[in-house]
Amino acid sequence: MAAITATPAVDFSNWSKLQHLIGHSFVCLRRLFKTRYLQFFNQVWDDTPTIGSQFYSSVIRSSPNNFHFFPVQVTSIKNGNSEDWDLTILTALLLNISRPRNLTIPEKQKVDMEDQLLKDLRTIRNELAHHATRRITESEFARLLQRLKTILICFGEDDSELDKLKDDIEFKSSKESVDSESVKAMNSLNVIANRSFKEKNYADAIKNFTMATTLPHIPAKDHALLYSNISSTRLALYEQTNSASTAVTTADDERYRALKDAKQARNLWPTW
Secondary structure, X not given: OXXXXXXXXXXXXXXXXXXXXXXXXXXXXXXXXXXHHHHHHOOOOOOOHHHHHHHHHHHHOOOOOOOOOOHHHHHHHHHOOHHHOOHHHHHHHHHHOOOOOOOOHHHHHHHHHHHHHHHHHHHHHHHHHOOOOOOOOHHHHHHHHHHHHHHHHHOOOXXXXXXXXXXXXXXXXXXOOOOHHHHHHHXXXXXXXXXXXXXXXXXXXHHXXXXXXXXXXXXXXXXXXXXXXXXXXXXXXXXXXXXXXXXXXXXXXXXXXXXXXXXXXXXXXXXX
């Protein structure tokens, strides 16, 4: 389980702004995926399990060397709802789907350009995710911000809207109310839940992680991490109690719940 640590929010302001801008890229990447799907397969992607399962069987399973997804990602793809896909899934699909041979030269050049932008976006995301301190200097922030804006504008976003989004994020971050007692209680519950997880008592871990999410005024990043931990624990619980992999058919399925929790984590912290 990922650890929750208390660090002053001001230390992460530039890092947080960049993360939120990357989170904003999900919208244009989903749009790009649907555009390419229509272009490559002459079919509209309608976000249904029918098209998701068909796509998985005919495209992903037929090219196993191109795609390397975890079980929860496979489930998400099969469910077909692109709103549930994170940056990892979207970039993997966009970069690894085989192109049709009948693309014109301008179309190939456009796809090549888009693929390079996708790789650049993924590189920036990885730089931020693995940043040693998450304290971004002003010069580093300016450099990464310009790279991000260039990518998003090429994917159809408006320059002024991106600036407004950045300013809104800064305002919201400065207004975030954090209760120190809630943070202490959250950390205690997190320790208990992590211990239960290590002991493979997944139901108890889920209970304590969930209790922590109900505490008022905890940092959004930590709130997201709790839901991410719940999602991972639900998958572990499913694997512990099910010997065979089957399709997700009901809302009682732990994999379905894991997807919902992962989506909630992303809603709270877009690039989690």
